[in-house]
Amino acid sequence: MSSLHSEQSLSVVPSVFPAGGDWMELIQRQIDCPPGLECLNRTDQLLIYEDFDSSDIIGGCKTRNTFTVRNNLGEKIYSVIEDSDFWKRNRHRRDRPLDMNIFDNYGKEAIRLHRPFRCDSCCFPCCLQKMKVSLASGTVVGYVKQKWSIYDHNFTIKNDSDDTVLRLRSSTDRDAVEFKVMSVDGNVQVGKIRKQWSGPCKEVLTPGDSFAVSFAMDLDVRMKAVVLGACILIDLMFYEPSANRRNLSIYFRLSYIRSVGSSKVIVFSETFSAAFHVILILI
Numbered sequence: 283m284s285s286l287h288s289e290q291s292l293s294v295v296p297s298v299f300p301a302g303g304d305w306m307e308l309i310q311r312q313i314d315c316p317p318g319l320e321c322l323n324r325t326d327q328l329l330i331y332e333d334f335d336s337s338d339i340i341g342g343c344k345t346r347n348t349f350t351v352r353n354n355l356g357e358k359i360y361s362v363i364e365d366s367d368f369w370k371r372n373r374h375r376r377d378r379p380l381d382m383n384i385f386d387n388y389g390k391e392a393i394r395l396h397r398p399f400r401c402d403s404c405c406f407p408c409c410l411q412k413m414k415v416s417l418a419s420g421t422v423v424g425y426v427k428q429k430w431s432i433y434d435h436n437f438t439i440k441n442d443s444d445d446t447v448l449r450l451r452s453s454t455d456r457d458a459v460e461f462k463v464m465s466v467d468g469n470v471q472v473g474k475i476r477k478q479w480s481g482p483c484k485e486v487l488t489p490g491d492s493f494a495v496s497f498a499m500d501l502d503v504r505m506k507a508v509v510l511g512a513c514i515l516i517d518l519m520f521y522e523p524s525a526n527r528r529n530l531s532i533y534f535r536l537s538y539i540r541s542v543g544s545s546k547v548i549v550f551s552e553t554f555s556a557a558f559h560v561i562l563i564l565i
Contacts, residue, residue, distance in 0.1 A: 305387045306357035315503055316417050318384075318392025322506040326499040327354035330513055332491045344371045347518075351384075351510070360392065361385045362514065374399065376522030382514055391418040395511045397518070411519055415511040424508035426450075426515050435461070435520075439508050447505055448472065450512055461516065463497060463509060473497030475513050477521070491521045 309320040333348040351360035366380035382395035396414040410428040417423060422442045429436040439448035446466055453460040463473030478492040493513050497506055 304356070304358050306353060306355075306359045309387075316421070316423065318386050318390065318418060319503045319507055321353070321359040321386065322503045322510075325353040325359075326497060328352070328359075328495040328510060328513075329354070329356070330493040330495060330510075332517065343368075344375060346371070347382075349514070359387060370399075376518055380518075382511075384510075393507050393510070394418060394420075395514060397515065411515060413511050413515045415508045423504040424511075426508060426512040437461075437512060437515075439463075439505060439512065441504070447502075448509070450475070461512075472501060473509060475509070475516060491517055493517065 306321055309324070311317060312320050312323070315323055329352045331350045331352070333350060346364040346366060347362075348364065349360075349362035350358060351362065352358050362382055362384050364380055364382055366378055370378045371380075377399065379399040380397050382397075383391050384393035384395070386392040394416045396416070398412070400409050400411050410430060412428065413426040414422060415424050415426070424442060424447070425440040425444065427438050427440060429438060435452040437450035438446045439450065441447050449464045449466065449468055450461045451464055451468070453462060459477045461475040462471050463475065464471055474494075474496050476494050478494055493516075495509060495513050497509055501509075
C-alpha cells in the first residue's frame with residue numbers, strides 16, 4: 283500500500299484546502315450519488331490545470347504532479363496530488379507507476395486513480411496503458427484501458443464490471459491533442475478531451491499543461507470520474523518527458539501548429555536534446 287494511503291493524517295488535508303477562496307460552494311452529500319462525486323452531477327465541463335513546480339526545471343528532478351480541477355464557472359472543485367516513489371518517478375518518468383489522490387472541497391479524498399507500471403510501445407500489446415478509478419473507500423467505479431494500434435491513440439472507458447461504456451478516439455492519426463468521447467458503437471459523440479494551448483513560453487519551458495474536458499450533463503457521474511481519470515492518463519502518456527530524456531530541463535513536447543493572434547507558433551512534436559531551442563514565429 284502506498285505511503286499516502288497508509289498515513290491516516292493525510293486522509294484530510296485542511297492546510298491545503300482553506301475555507302472559502304475560489305472553491306465551489308460546498309454541496310451536501312446526496313444519497314443517490316457516491317460520496318465525493320456530487321459536484322460532477324452539476325457540471326458538463328471540467329478545466330484541468332497542471333501546477334508548475336520550478337524545481338522540475340531548475341533542479342532537473344521530477345517532482346510529484348499536482349493538478350487543479352475547475353468547473354465551467356471557474357470554481358475549484360478538486361485538487362489532484364500524485365503519490366509515487368521518488369526513484370521510480372525519476373527513472374521511469376512518464377511510464378512510472380503511481381496513484382493520484384483527488385480531494386474535494388471538504389478536504390477529503392474523493393477519487394483515487396491507480397496506474398500500474400506498463401509498457402509504452404505498440405510492440406507489446408499485452409502491456410498497454412491502463413488506469414483504475416476508485417472512490418476513497420476503495421470501491422471501483424471504472425477503468426481506462428488503451429487499445430492496441432500502430433498509428434492512432436484509442437482507449438476504452440469501462441465500468442466496474444469491466445464492460446465497455448464509452449470509447450476515446452484521437453481526432454486524427456498520431457494526434458494526442460484532442461480525443462472524442464464516443465458511445466460504445468462509435469456513432470455518437472458524448473464529450474471531448476482537449477489539450478489547451480497555454481502560450482509558447484509555457485508550452486516549451488514548463489511541464490504545466492491544461493486540458494478542457496466536456497461530457498453530457500446526464501452522463502453517469504461515475505463515468506464522469508473515469509473520463510477525468512482518462513485525461514490524467516493522457517497527460518502522463520503524451521505530455522510528460524520520456525525516461526531517455528530525464529536530464530533535460532527544457533524540451534519540446536508533442537504539440538501542434540496553433541494560431542496566436544496574427545502569428546503562428548510552430549512547436550516541434552519531438553523532444554530534442556539541444557540545450558537551447560528556437561520557436562519559429564511566422565508573421
